[in-house]
Amino acid sequence: xxxxxxxxxxxxxxxxxxxxxxxxxxxxxxxxxxxxxxxxxxxxxxxxxxxxxxxxxxxxxxxxxxxxxxxxxxxxxxxxxxxxxxxxxxxxxxxxxxxxxxxxxxxxxxxxxxxxxxxxxxxxxxxxxxxxxxxxxxxxxxxxxxxxxxxxxxxxxxxxxxxxxxxxxxxxxxxxxxxxxxxxxxxxxxxxxxxxxxxxxxxxxxxxxxxxxxxxxxxxxxxxxxxxxxxxxxxxxxxxxxxxxxxxxxxxxxxxxxxxxxxxxxxxxxxxxxxxxxxxxxxxxxxxxxxxxxxxxxxxxxxxxxxxxxxxxxxxxxxxxxxxxxxxxxxxxxxxxxxxxxxxxxxxxxxxxxxxxxxxxxxxxxxxxxxxxxxxxxxxxxxxxxxxxxxxxxxxxxxxxxxxxxxxxxxxxxxxxxxxxxxxxxxxxxxxxxxxxxxxxxxxxxxxxxxxxxxxxxxxxxxxxxxx
Amino acid sequence: xxxxxxxxxxxxxxxxxxxxxxxxxxxxxxxxxxxxxxxxxxxxxxxxxxxxxxxxxxxxxxxxxxxxxxxxxxxxxxxxxxxxxxxxxxxxxxxxxxxxxxxxxxxxxxxxxxxxxxxxxxxxxxxxxxxxxxxxxxxxxxxxxxxxxxxxxxxxxxxxxxxxxxxxxxxxxxxxxxxxxxxxxxxxxxxxxx
Numbered sequence: 334x335x336x337x338x339x340x341x342x343x344x345x346x347x348x349x350x351x352x353x354x355x356x357x358x359x360x361x362x363x364x365x366x367x368x369x370x371x372x373x374x375x376x377x378x379x380x381x382x383x384x385x386x387x388x389x390x391x392x393x394x395x396x397x398x399x400x401x402x403x404x405x406x407x408x409x410x411x412x413x414x415x416x417x418x419x420x421x422x423x424x425x426x427x428x429x430x431x432x433x434x435x436x437x438x439x440x441x442x443x444x445x446x447x448x449x450x451x452x453x454x455x456x457x458x459x460x461x462x463x464x465x466x467x468x469x470x471x472x473x474x475x476x477x478x479x480x481x482x483x484x485x486x487x488x489x490x491x492x493x494x495x496x497x498x499x500x501x502x503x504x505x506x507x508x509x510x511x512x513x514x515x516x517x518x519x520x521x522x523x524x525x526x527x528x529x530x531x532x533x534x535x536x537x538x539x540x541x542x543x544x545x546x547x548x549x550x551x552x553x554x555x556x557x558x559x560x561x562x563x564x565x566x567x568x569x570x571x572x573x574x575x576x577x578x579x580x581x582x583x584x585x586x587x588x589x590x591x592x593x594x595x596x597x598x599x600x601x602x603x604x605x606x607x608x609x610x611x612x613x614x615x616x617x618x619x620x621x622x623x624x625x626x627x628x629x630x631x632x633x634x635x636x637x638x639x640x641x642x643x644x645x646x647x648x649x650x651x652x653x654x655x656x657x658x659x660x661x662x663x664x665x666x667x668x669x670x671x672x673x674x675x676x677x678x679x680x681x682x683x684x685x686x687x688x689x690x691x692x693x694x695x696x697x698x699x700x701x702x703x704x705x706x707x708x709x710x711x712x713x714x715x716x717x718x719x720x721x722x723x724x725x726x727x728x729x730x731x732x733x734x735x736x737x738x739x740x741x742x743x744x745x746x747x748x749x750x751x752x753x754x755x756x757x758x759x760x761x762x763x764x765x766x767x768x769x770x771x772x773x774x775x776x777x778x779x780x781x782x783x784x785x786x787x788x789x790x791x792x793x794x795x796x797x798x799x800x801x
Numbered sequence: 802x803x804x805x806x807x808x809x810x811x812x813x814x815x816x817x818x819x820x821x822x823x824x825x826x827x828x829x830x831x832x833x834x835x836x837x838x839x840x841x842x843x844x845x846x847x848x849x850x851x852x853x854x855x856x857x858x859x860x861x862x863x864x865x866x867x868x869x870x871x872x873x874x875x876x877x878x879x880x881x882x883x884x885x886x887x888x889x890x891x892x893x894x895x896x897x898x899x900x901x902x903x904x905x906x907x908x909x910x911x912x913x914x915x916x917x918x919x920x921x922x923x924x925x926x927x928x929x930x931x932x933x934x935x936x937x938x939x940x941x942x943x944x945x946x947x948x949x950x951x952x953x954x955x956x957x958x959x960x961x962x963x964x965x966x967x968x969x970x971x972x973x974x975x976x977x978x979x980x981x982x983x984x985x986x987x988x989x990x991x992x993x994x995x
Contacts (some may be wrong), residue, residue: 357961772824
């Protein structure tokens with residue numbers, strides 16, 4: 334049978350994983366190559382398996398860690414870590430039990446590879462081109478940076494994958510986001526994805542898989558590509574992916590979970606065919622001019638409410654918009670750069686990797702966090718922490734007056750006790766500025782690591798290009 | 802999962818767009834290891850003030866609206882996190898259906914797998930519903946139809962398989978488990994192994 338030459342990358346990956354094709358009456362049965370699990374969205378799924386006497390079909394394709402409700406306070410031993418409450422401690426205990434009982438590898442406390450699930454998958458080389466990857470976490474889209482089809486699922490679906498290694502899925506549509514041209518100096522991947530979400534809106538990708546394309550995307554390193562794909566869900570997209578290339582293969586080479594020897598060469602050969610055909614048809618497409626971008630920040634209560642750091646906040650035009658500005662205590666017509674900052678958070682599955690910490694450290698080196706500002710730096714994994722410490726970044730952070738922590742999701746969603754006090758303004762490298770996301774009444778401004786660090790130094794939201 | 806074939810209820814209105822899952826149920830309630838009891842935390846920070854007292858201006862706190870089983874929300878309901886705690890909380894509170902012009906993908910999937918019906922309506926119907934709180938609606942799930950008080954019938958889109966599972970009260974795991982031979986064949990015959 335002739336293979337059509339107008340398929341998108343997404344369609345190729347999808348087609349390779351269809352166990353049973355979809356019909357008008359039934360969705361496709363889609364095979365999953367990698368199932369990432371963490372403590373928050375799995376207990377009820379394991380309970381279901383126990384109730385029905387089911388085993389985990391492919392524990393070897395399942396990778397577990399603990400990241401959401403885990404403490405980040407620096408201590409000499411993980412066993413000394415104080416978990417925020419009895420229910421969080423119970424959740425962590427259940428995760429350990431479930432992984433032990435069902436034969437799943439757990440990168441738990443004491444493991445050098447523990448960390449945020451979307452940081453350790455790539456770090457271990459488990460996230461690979463052409464795979465289907467799911468996790469009970471919406472930021473699973475991160476792994477699309479490798480040319481994988483990666484998306485978040487709910488707990489019921491976690492149970493489906495544990496029991497059958499498959500999901501029932503209708504095929505989503507495709508959306509091409511072309512970022513043409515070159516990024517100006519001082520503009521990073523975070524600024525690009527915030528600009529994209531600002532352009533298409535928080536529901537602009539609903540029902541679609543985004544493919545990020547164009548010269549500016551090709552020029553990005555893997556960690557930057559992960560930042561872009563990570564926030565696909567903030568545009569409502571089912572997933573986001575980028576065609577794999579030498580940047581991808583160079584990143585993966587030699588990592589613990591990639592094929593070795595001849596199998597590596599065969600894999601790279603196969604991966605090279607994973608690109609959208611030149612005549613590929615997308616259901617929708619959008620273009621962004623990279624050269625016109627600048628450091629971006631959010632001003633409202635969703636990631637689509639975005640503005641250039643020096644540009645005036647747009648005016649209110651409906652009730653939901655006005656409610657958001659009121660919550661944020663932000664004035665239309667004035668730039669965000671006038672707002673004083675209380676808290677700065679550098680970390681999360683969006684911007685908690687080594688290069689993110691390096692960007693923040695480059696701004697902080699030889700400078701101090703402004704009086705009255707609390708800055709928290711939380712590495713995305715224990716490996717990132719170790720690498721950062723080998724480079725002396727922890728000393729730069731400590732000398733500047735920032736707190737250096739153990740890895741975890743931390744203040745991105747404040748489940749582990751790391752929260753922003755009510756009413757305080759936080760410049761955060763995380764992914765969501767929803768009301769109350771970082772703590773009850775917390776006001777979150779999303780930004781890049783460089784913008785976050787510059788804001789910490791100046792004590793107000795600041796364009797990092799002013800500090801170079 | 803309970804079968805849902807028809808539904809008759811008055812509506813309660815939450816006229817805010819882009820209501821995210823953090824607003825539906827904040828992350829601090831996600832340390833639970835069961836599905837039960839989350840209704841108390843539904844819309845926690847919108848529903849209660851800092852001292853835990855009900856906010857009088859929040860629509861769900863209107864005593865006349867306590868038994869409503871249909872929530873009408875602004876555009877793009879359920880965006881954000883994949884937490885299934887969001888539909889669990891809505892169901893535990895007593896809702897059986899949510900009406901909007903658009904739902905976030907993961908929220909919609911999670912809802913359908915738990916017996917919470919996401920109803921997508923056109924802009925005009927949506928605006929009429931937002932402007933007329935508390936009207937009684939009839940939902941015929943098998944026919945995918947919503948009947949307005951004036952007798953007008955509005956069809957809404959829903960995946961045929963999800964509708965079948967909803968009206969029969971069956972979960973989808975049983976269907977997937979029946980595919981185990983096809984899954985085993987796929988695992989054996991695929992051209993590369995993960």
